[in-house]
Amino acid sequence: MKQKAYIYRSFERFWHWMQALSIFFLAATGFEIHGSFTFFGYQNAVKYHNVAAYTFIILIVFAIFWHFTTGEWKQYLPTTKHLKAQINFYLIGIFQNAPHPTKKTVLSKLNPLQKLTYLGLKILVIPTMVISGLLYMFYRYPQKGTIEGLNIGTIEVIALFHTAAAFLLMAFVIVHLYLITTGATITSNLKAMITGYEELEAHEAPENEDLKNEKNEVEV
């Protein structure tokens, strides 16, 4: 039996879409700065990239706060349970209309592969982007009479880390965009991230009190 569940709360959706926007814009301006193509004009690309970077960082700060205060961070704890089944699903089951091996619930929205991927993004790729990006922004050339230890000879290493992480993030985006279509129906994942609601298999677990409250408020 299916039942409509509120799985993505308003902040989460706002965060997701702002992040999506930021990443696309950062990629467009960033790869122009990298010399891959010309679109905004170099000076504009640099200017916009820096503004977007600050926006993105502010967003991340809010998101981190949200993850910890709501306990949502636990969603990303990696697990090997059903991991193999999930891989098998993407490799075989999906072509045979087999059901998803892991049940999506409000308390466990992510399948084991998603958990791993998002955890990787959150603790590896995004921090690499942000740290190398900040270093890039605040890089200053070695100068005379300053503390030797603060002088980084060249921006090259910083730039290479930033570029490598950018390629990984882009690869994630490509796969992520495709996997949207692998929900219960082709559009169910997308709809869920827009409206917050998704039809889920009925679940015995008691509903989260917070969610209940929010839902009630909204209905008022």
Add this chain to the structure above:
Amino acid sequence: MKKIVIPLVLIGLVILSAISFLTSKNTEVTKLAVLKEQFDKKNVQHVDHTQFAELKKKFTSPQQVTEACIVCHNGRAQEIMQSNHWNWERAEYVKGRGIVYLGKRNAINNFCIGTEGNEMSCAKCHVGYGMSNSKTFNYNDESNIDCLVCHDNSETYAKAQEKGGAPDPNIDLTNIAQHVGKPKRTNCGVCHFFGGGGNNVKHGDLEKSMFEPAKSVDVHMGTDGMNLQCVDCHKTENHMISGKMYSLSSMNRNRALCEDCHTESPHDDAILNKHTLKVACQTCHIPIYAKVNATKIAWDWSTAGKLKDGKPYEEDDAEGNHTFLSIKGNFTWGKNLKPDYVWFNGTAGHYLLGDKVADTTKPLVLNPLYGSYNDVDSKIIPVKIHRAKQPFDPVNKILIQPKLYAEKVGEGALWKDFNWETASEVGMKDVNLPFSGKISFIKTEMYWPVNHMVSSKENTVKCSECHTRENSRLAGLNDFYMPARDFSPVIETAGKAVLLFSFLLVLAHGGFRIFSSRKMKKKG
């Protein structure tokens, strides 16, 4: 309702702050406005020299004028006698050589090569009279100081050709003596625009169009703009003039820098200001030089001496520039040139008369400019590179200082006799250097920093002219990483491969899903 309002408000805030960040205008009084106000003041002559009895007499020799000047301006002659304009040399520390006296007396260039033995002609640009030989010239005789070449404000003073620095005999010395003042562009330009034997031969950014330049030629000196004079930037105290050319200088001192007025952070944009640590102002603000008249970019001495029917001849290009002269050889000219770029820390080396040349397979750089990315004093500067083929003694392995100028045929001068052997023999004897009798021609280069013909800020070099994969202006400077120009081939290839792989994977997976769902529908 709340569900929609909160995100909308948040998105609105982000957009508003982005807009305000991007459009913030600097409302402070800019440094530039302060400078404009400062340099807008007209130079007022405080003294009327026509009123002085001392200057009312009839002058019959230029030395009499100098003596009259010194009567009031006492002590000034000593200042001149300390200067390189007078001594044609100054003490310089040169890397690998120690302290040397360096100047027109002993350095070699790849234009007219050197002054030694040719003083009667070259001394037209000496601030003195009667220099027929730089070794025997009396540097202590103050009456031979040519005050007028720099201080004539009547614009009628002129030096004679080939008279060792003496003025043209037809000028009115009395009138000129009564109309003296602060040097103007004409005073400096009469020598500095014509160095090397013609207009714009040497510098490329200093030539006769700079007497009265348009703002489009030079944003500072433009007569339709701020109309600055040379000495406004080349600030002078006690006849010590700031700024010098590294054809004859070696040390990082007494430079006239843009930053002296504009500071090191003149831009509103922090990223542009960061560039000033490694990039000299001129690099972006002088996108092209030789904007009005062509400058000499190559000089081949090896064809000099060639005659037609036993007579010297010349060939000109469509614009009237000499492309061949029997006395000097072949020339190449260039106009509206993009500079070359080098790292420069303010120090330079020099080829001096008699230096052995070990390697003649690659061009000999007569004044190597030192610097590199890793050197904290270095900045990227624009330069004109002048290339030449000049006479060389392959046995003694030294550049030849030929005797070029003489008054008469038969004294061995190339410009009269058109014979390299005798010109080299006499020339090398003049400078007390050995000559084997053999002459070959080797390639040489000189680096001339480009500092003038500054464009308006709308016409500066665009970011993407350097920050680009293809044809970057800085393509030749490879000792540092520059965004957009540089990348790691490994990361680039791996990154693109990952993207392509992801894309193909998604396509294949998606395609197979469509295919299998159709098959199942058929079955079902």
